[in-house]
Amino acid sequence: MSLKCAIELGIPDVLHNHRKPITLSELATFLSIPPSKTPALGSLMRLLVHSGLFASHRHQGGGEEESYFLPPTSEILVKEKKACISPFALMILNWIMVVPGHQLGEWFRAGAAGETPFDMAHGKGLFGETNVRADLNDLFNEAMASDARLVTEVALLRRQWEVLRGVRSVVDVGGGTGTVAKSIAKALPEVRCMVLDLPHVVATMDEDQREGVEFIGGDMFEHIPPADAVLLKVG
Template identity: 45%
Template sequence: MMAINKSAWFPGGAGQSLSKVLATTSIMELTNGRSFDKLFQAHTLVLNQSLSIAGLMSLNCAVELGIADLIHSHGGPMPLSELARSIPIPPEKAPSLRRLMRLLASHGVFAAEPDGNSESETAYLLTPFSELLLTKGTNLSAFIRVNSDPAFMKPWFHMGDWFKRKGSTPFEVAYDGKCVWDLTKQRPELNDMFNDAMSCETCWVVKAMVTEFPQFFRGLKSLVDVGGGTGASARMVAEAFPDVKCTVFDLPHVVATLPESKLVNAVGGSMFDSIPPADAIFLKMPKLWISSL
């Protein structure tokens, strides 16, 4: 096999010793018999996985800056310079905004095209992805915010500890035995954020169900939305099917904040103890994702 001479890369001292090792090492020995192509592919995967957090946090940044709404209000491809003025940002941050938008466009959040009025500038458009972030629309922004909030990201840093222990969840390890419901009960701002996230993520699913699959609700006289949070889903069902008696069932401190409604009943309790009787139970599993890690 061909030997690799790297002496020019590691001049003098300890580097010279390393170059001598490389000069007498074959490609097969250096790669443990694997081809460089496969190792480079693996190296790329390591970097992508290690830096994947940049995608989530950049998306959260776009939500905080309201970029989707700004592009929508512009009414067409929005030049980067116009976007910078609309946010607005200090002029020295323009290069960073350009990098942010390039990253988001590479992930399909926005689309990019040359600006018709300037050969050197890029304009950005909405995609089906970013249309879901519009304030007047489905608006999944709250779901992005809760996933990127430090309080809800903290359990991910304790997964290693959790695997070494018996029972519990990473969330409980991170918060000294408290589950997500304990934490949201103590911190109303987190409770509101969590409920908004679960509500916005669920609403478009329920809307599709009541419009595209009404057969699911035919013949029902009663339905209980377990873990119903703000009651948005139950209200959508009740509005579409007035003959179905809908109940929101969630923890007492959650339903205590719900306004009175003629469409749905609110009942406090724990599903691990009992669930109010009904013809059907609506239980959307993503509502429990953070407590079941």
């Protein structure tokens, strides 16, 4: 929840853009946090430093105010970075995703066979047309896309799409808004790239967002379009 709060306040972006360690009072000013809440901001920062997401230092001699900075590994929380995974963090920390975890004990005792903790908490599933996901559709899709951007960035750097060279077609099953398929289409233009996802997810994709990828709406448990290679990536 501290991470969620920090992302919502834009703290990783402020630390990154400041380019040098920032004191608590400077940070409070940047974020327009009222002075009455500066001590609470200090607690939040201490917790995030303790967990290794942020870093801090104090000049030798001690007296000076502690100042905070972003360790290189946390740059994946900065909005302007291509491989920013903050949307993924915001999705998994959203109350809709967190509530089922509060009821795990009850689920073990009373959950019906085949019912997930998510179904039990919300009375409906994460996927499907009439689902809770409809309430967080954009957040969910963007979360998955942010994870996929990180993965595709690494795949491109390591030239991992080469494994697909020679296949004529690939289908990304449950491929969401197509971040992975688009990356493959760009790296290997000769390969026919398809995404199979639920119809209401495919419906969010305008023609100009498809970038050479075919989007097919359907249920993977009923039909998977034939292709030389089938890709299944879970965020």
